[in-house]
Amino acid sequence: MKNKRLLLSIIACMAIIFSVVTIQPSDSKAQTNSHDPVIFIHGAGGNSSNFNSIKNYLKAQGWSDNELYAIEMVDKSGNSLNNARQLAPYVDEVLKKTGKSKVDIIGHSAGGINTLTYILLNGGGSKVNDVVTLGSPNKFVTSKAPVGTDPTRKIRYTSIYSTNDYVVPTSLSILQGAKNVQISGVDHVGMLWNSKVNELIKEGLNGGGTNTN
Numbered sequence: 001m002k003n004k005r006l007l008l009s010i011i012a013c014m015a016i017i018f019s020v021v022t023i024q025p026s027d028s029k030a031q032t033n034s035h036d037p038v039i040f041i042h043g044a045g046g047n048s049s050n051f052n053s054i055k056n057y058l059k060a061q062g063w064s065d066n067e068l069y070a071i072e073m074v075d076k077s078g079n080s081l082n083n084a085r086q087l088a089p090y091v092d093e094v095l096k097k098t099g100k101s102k103v104d105i106i107g108h109s110a111g112g113i114n115t116l117t118y119i120l121l122n123g124g125g126s127k128v129n130d131v132v133t134l135g136s137p138n139k140f141v142t143s144k145a146p147v148g149t150d151p152t153r154k155i156r157y158t159s160i161y162s163t164n165d166y167v168v169p170t171s172l173s174i175l176q177g178a179k180n181v182q183i184s185g186v187d188h189v190g191m192l193w194n195s196k197v198n199e200l201i202k203e204g205l206n207g208g209g210t211n212t213n
Contacts, residue, residue: 035063036104036129037094038205040070041087043109044078050108050192057198058205069094078110080141084117084124091118091127104130104205108192109168112136112159116146125149132158132204134191135165137172145177145211154211158204160197162186177213179204 038058040051048070055068071090075082091103105128107115112133118124119131120141125148138159148155157178161170167188174180186194 035067035205036102037067037069037098037100038063038104038106039087039091039094040068041083041105041107041111041114042070042073043107043111045076046108046111047076048072051106053193054106054198054201058202061202066098073114078114080110080113080117081121083110083114084122087114087118088122088124091124095127102127102129104128104132106132106134106201106205107136108134109136109188112138112173113141116141119146119148119155125155128155129153130156130158130205130207130209132160132201132209133173133175134160134197134201135162135168135173135188137168138175139172143176144213145175147211147213154213156204156207156209156211158200158209160191160200160204162188162191165191177211179208179210 042048042050051070058068071087073083074086094103095101105115113136115131116138119128125146128148136159145157146155157175158181159173159175159178160181160183161173163170163182163184164186165188170182181200183196186197191197
């Protein structure tokens with residue numbers, strides 16, 4: 001009888017230990033998987049669905065649906081002044097919804113210069129952590145990566161551009177102070193569906209960008 005009670009006690013202890021071991025990693029994962037909300041900004045003539053492939057990739061890497069937001073620009077011409085004005089309240093809405101203080105932004109083509117304009121002219125200097133631009137003519141707005149207005153932290157940038165982009169010359173994409181990454185074999189639109197670009201985006205969103213300005 002004693003042996004039976006001892007066996008039951010051992011089994012109960014093992015069950016408790018097993019439950020602790022199995023529950024804790026999931027709790028830890030929930031804590032570490034929290035990201036800044038990511039806003040995707042399409043280029044001239046594009047639309048929010050352009051980022052479906054990148055969104056699916058990021059979800060597979062641990063981002064959740066409620067951390068990924070693709071804005072649909074009313075002005076499809078890519079006009080950075082108009083689009084930055086539309087972006088400003090959209091960012092505020094995302095921050096309110098998620099309870100975060102800052103967003104990350106991915107801008108393709110004109111979406112990149114919309115982002116820079118928002119940061120420089122429309123109050124985005126204190127609301128952005130990481131920026132990744134894809135084939136963006138950044139120098140149409142500035143040649144230097146804006147540091148932002150947060151005295152405790154500069155905005156980090158990753159500018160990705162391709163030698164096979166025949167829409168935006170690589171020289172326009174280079175931002176002084178940013179992490180500038182030149183790739184090849186991918187055209188302007190192809191950057192939205194490229195595995196190498198996806199990896200660079202993930203790195204940029206995880207603090208891999210720079211700002212030496």
